[in-house]
Amino acid sequence: MKTTSITQLTEIPETIMSISNLYKSFGSNNVLINFNLDLLKGKNTVVLGKSGSGKSVLIKCIIGLLKPDSGSIIVYNENIVNLHGAKLDKIRAKVGFLFQSNALYDSMTVKENIEFPLRRHWLKVTQLEVSKMVEEALEDVGLSHTINMMPAELSGGMRKRIALARTLILKPEIILYDEPTTGLDPITGKEIINLMIDIKNKYNTSALIISHDMNCVRWAGDRIIILLEGKCYAMGTYEELKNSQNQKIKQFFD
């Protein structure tokens, strides 16, 4: 199956991450089969796919939590697939990751949660700077008053925002969002979508957003990719894909 490329972008932005020929299987379950994708600088790319199609697997391969069977993921001139230890950590400090389950540390306060990546990535920052950065990150997500709370005291939407603040604290140039709006009510979901758009505009980040929420796809995505049968099945803008005649693409937009 060839990738159905619908759009020709007029000015082609710089590629910041390049995934090629990615294969990943668990036993006999072939999840990713020759997946290819270029992430463009300053653009939000949305990956749309059914539940269980391997979206989380893809994003975990990118951050190095899973090792693909073959293929390459090039970021900052390094192939993540072959990296480990300190070298991998160096790349990870520049790539933010928002977990599908938020993954806030239960035993730490909001402040400690947000500081964690800052303290752990061997960055040379003083205590004062840390506090300032935490405050700024919390301000970005509009939750300054929760600084001393525990994650258990927060609502689902608030946890998502704190997780987002923790992702933003290192000022990543690339952000990977794993289903940022799933499990939230439409209004809170909309707020998260707006946050993602604001972040892109404010920090000029490039994002890979995994989602099957149509609002998120429509508003946050500059470019949509459909992950089907383990590969990048189609690519285009929301309008282009919505108007596609291909049945397999259409089913996502009904």
Next chain:
Amino acid sequence: MEQTIIIKRFLDELGDMSRFSGRFFSEWFKPRYEIAEFFKQCYVIGYKSLPLIGLTGFIMGLVLTMQLRPSMVDYGVESQLPAIVGIAIVREIGPVITALIFAGKIGSSIGAELGSMKVTEQIDAMEVSGTNPYKYLVVSRVLATTFMLPVLAILSDGISLYGSYLGVNIKGETSALLFWTQVSNSLEFYDVLPAFIKTYFFGFAVGMIGCYKGYNSSKGTEGVGHSANSAVVISSVTIFILDLLAVQITDLLGFN
């Protein structure tokens, strides 16, 4: 057929556990050292289990003395009560009971804590935040249990002996000085040393098994409960097996 499957699963698990523990020995001495985390765990682990271990130790000493007295009277060796209780507590009951309570309290909480961190992807989150979760979570906890259990066992021995002293004085009268002299005369250095050394192994086993079970927890809340539960069961059995090995080894070395 059924049996072979069970045996195979047991051996698989044993292999996994050995590999997991092996990683401890290859990683603990390499930087980065999680010293703050180690001290924090020592504090938490010691603080959490001290009241329980003190209470059970006290009751064990008291009850053991009261239970032994009639037989000792029958044999006409009532005066030897402090000596026999001292040997029983310091060589066997103190370390083993302390380790079992420790397994119940700390093994289960480590299993549950790491288990819930695993299923809610907190361990993955640490990994992407420039942290080696094995060192940060496992090494610090295993070192903490290894070093704290001997301390707790000594405290428990002391409290048990105090309980026993009170027990001796319920019927009859023995001064604290006499009691202590009798206990210390009955104990030799080579009685105390193996009992002390084995508590390090008990502590290591409790920490390692708790971490292994939590770290390999399966998805869902049920998986976390299962991790906590099997951490306690397996570490308790392991404590007895280690105890058996310890007595064989001290016997072979002639420390009796």
